[in-house]
Amino acid sequence: MLGFETRVATRFLREGRMQTLLIIIGVAAGVAVVAYISALISGLQRNTIEKTLGAQAHLTLSPLEDVVLSARAPASAGTTELVQTQPRAQRPRSISNWQLLVPLLEAMPQVVAVSPMVSAAGLATRGEASKAIALMGVDLDRYDRIVGLRAKVVDGRARLEPGEGIIGRELADDLGVRVGDRVGIVTGGVTDSLRVTALVDLGVRELNRRTVIVPLRTAQSLAALPGGATSLDLTLADIWSAQTLADHLAARWPYKAESWQQSNAQLVSALNAQSVSTAVIRGVVMVVVVLGIASVLVVSVVQKRREIGILRAMGATQGQVLRVFLLQGAIVGALGSALGVLLAVLLIWAFTHFVRGSDGLPLFNITLEPALALRVAAIATVCGVLAAVAPARRAARLDPAEAIRL
Amino acid sequence: MNAPTGAAPPAVLLELDGVRKRYNVGLPNEAEVLHGVSLRIDRGEFVALIGPSGSGKSTLLNIVGLLERMTAGRYRIDGVEVSGLDDAALTLRRRSTLGFIFQFHHLLPAFSALENVTLPALMREGRITPAQRERARAVLAAVGLGGAMNKRPGELSGGMQQRVAIARALVLEPPLVLADEPTGNLDTVSANEVFALMRQMHAELKTSFLVVTHDPRLAARCDRVIELVDGRLVHDGPAAGPAR
Numbered sequence: 252m253l254g255f256e257t258r259v260a261t262r263f264l265r266e267g268r269m270q271t272l273l274i275i276i277g278v279a280a281g282v283a284v285v286a287y288i289s290a291l292i293s294g295l296q297r298n299t300i301e302k303t304l305g306a307q308a309h310l311t312l313s314p315l316e317d318v319v320l321s322a323r324a325p326a327s328a329g330t331t332e333l334v335q336t337q338p339r340a341q342r343p344r345s346i347s348n349w350q351l352l353v354p355l356l357e358a359m360p361q362v363v364a365v366s367p368m369v370s371a372a373g374l375a376t377r378g379e380a381s382k383a384i385a386l387m388g389v390d391l392d393r394y395d396r397i398v399g400l401r402a403k404v405v406d407g408r409a410r411l412e413p414g415e416g417i418i419g420r421e422l423a424d425d426l427g428v429r430v431g432d433r434v435g436i437v438t439g440g441v442t443d444s445l446r447v448t449a450l451v452d453l454g455v456r457e458l459n460r461r462t463v464i465v466p467l468r469t470a471q472s473l474a475a476l477p478g479g480a481t482s483l484d485l486t487l488a489d490i491w492s493a494q495t496l497a498d499h500l501a502a503r504w505p506y507k508a509e510s511w512q513q514s515n516a517q518l519v520s521a522l523n524a525q526s527v528s529t530a531v532i533r534g535v536v537m538v539v540v541v542l543g544i545a546s547v548l549v550v551s552v553v554q555k556r557r558e559i560g561i562l563r564a565m566g567a568t569q570g571q572v573l574r575v576f577l578l579q580g581a582i583v584g585a586l587g588s589a590l591g592v593l594l595a596v597l598l599i600w601a602f603t604h605f606v607r608g609s610d611g612l613p614l615f616n617i618t619l620e621p622a623l624a625l626r627v628a629a630i631a632t633v634c635g636v637l638a639a640v641a642p643a644r645r646a647a648r649l650d651p652a653e654a655i656r657l
Numbered sequence: 658m659n660a661p662t663g664a665a666p667p668a669v670l671l672e673l674d675g676v677r678k679r680y681n682v683g684l685p686n687e688a689e690v691l692h693g694v695s696l697r698i699d700r701g702e703f704v705a706l707i708g709p710s711g712s713g714k715s716t717l718l719n720i721v722g723l724l725e726r727m728t729a730g731r732y733r734i735d736g737v738e739v740s741g742l743d744d745a746a747l748t749l750r751r752r753s754t755l756g757f758i759f760q761f762h763h764l765l766p767a768f769s770a771l772e773n774v775t776l777p778a779l780m781r782e783g784r785i786t787p788a789q790r791e792r793a794r795a796v797l798a799a800v801g802l803g804g805a806m807n808k809r810p811g812e813l814s815g816g817m818q819q820r821v822a823i824a825r826a827l828v829l830e831p832p833l834v835l836a837d838e839p840t841g842n843l844d845t846v847s848a849n850e851v852f853a854l855m856r857q858m859h860a861e862l863k864t865s866f867l868v869v870t871h872d873p874r875l876a877a878r879c880d881r882v883i884e885l886v887d888g889r890l891v892h893d894g895p896a897a898g899p900a901r
Binding site for chain 1: 719722753755776825
């Protein structure tokens, strides 16, 4: 099938070797740029999201905030009365019926893990030193499934028995404590003391400077919320479904549901802007590739006018001539894509080996997924065929008598 | 070859009746180059088409070769009226009925001699069978190029290239071969050799030839001479022979 077209197309390409080589290199450069940028941006975004979500849940359920309602009677029909009220101070409150809610959430197919938390503000003291802290009371096993706490331990061993706690690395430095030392915790009027079992690095220095993680019960007593939980943290199978699920949960139950996208709105906007910019760059590169292939094939049609005329005189149909040039576009696109993917792999290798952070480690991990490589290669090959359409039609419409006379 | 089973093909291979060709129709520079040409060529004839430059020979050859459409008139080739056929049908008819030999050989430079000769089969069927390859080798050997089959046109002399073109035109044994000044670009010795080869192939294959030539000595070696002057057929008769 297409034996004639394939033979003629490959011979035409071989005949104009330098021209063919240059356009294949052009396509390869375009494909390499697209594949490399795609892998780089996707690696960068993955890394950013991993770091962001390394210390927070994909979705958090908490009680609705207290609001002040006007005690005055509603205005008469047709009029609106603007009432100025002072916002109410928010106090730590428990999610009602959280124990019943946990199994319901766990039964949802999108939900991978649920962890109750009691959070409160307080002070950590050691001798004369004291630091403001964010106290988090959790069930260690459950919380580990939310932020991978055990993997973030840099010293000691993660354990949360009564009277024990895990603190951030920078907080330990500030207070001068090591694993095994005791630290005082003050919240409101309640004071307690706990032994540090592990130091953690949550990936963000400010978090490390104020995080103290204690057993759920300890936090309940420190925050004066016996049996309560101020929030439920959720890990989802697909992080991008967080907003949809948050909307669904907020509509279903009287709780405040906040997705990671809401709590990191600026980050999400930046990621979106980055994605759009990348798409624009990819589109422009592909347009350049298409124009490059098309211009070379247009020149080729002019150069091959006589050969096209001979073929037409010998009985080649317009369709056969059309396919000869479409095939040339496809071949150039496919070869350029293969070379471009190899080039992208080399660029990625160079990036991960030569671009290092101040700690000597790669800035972040980027890989060219086979699916991405295939997709880029397929798009470039299709672009090659599309680029060949106009020159191919021109070739097919050549008047054979006129072409031979030239 | 293409004969219906059990019946000999009709003697008349092509017939033109009142063929006119106008260029730039409707424009100020409209010009008629053929003024109602009528002629008939039978199977197995070897015909010369002569005439001065601008007499309309090439236009007539292009119309006979289905490369150009006539403005008016009727044209039947191999039993088929072609004036109403679309481009695709004309192309297929050209493929099955005609072989071409051009003045400047017009071989494909990227293909070897053998590949040039197998192209018509490849074009027709999308592949080349061993039998077709053997047939191409045999035709190339018959035109004296048995030792140059794998050479590209650029590696061959003008005479050798024209021999390849003859082999290519004849490989599928079409009923008619159209030759446009086939020796016009060759020296006298090569021209004689190429013409002799065409006569030899004609004798062996019984293929009809319509040869456009300026050379009266070559025309004299054909069976019949048609002369065109200013787009009109002014002479149609047997060639006078080599002494003409």
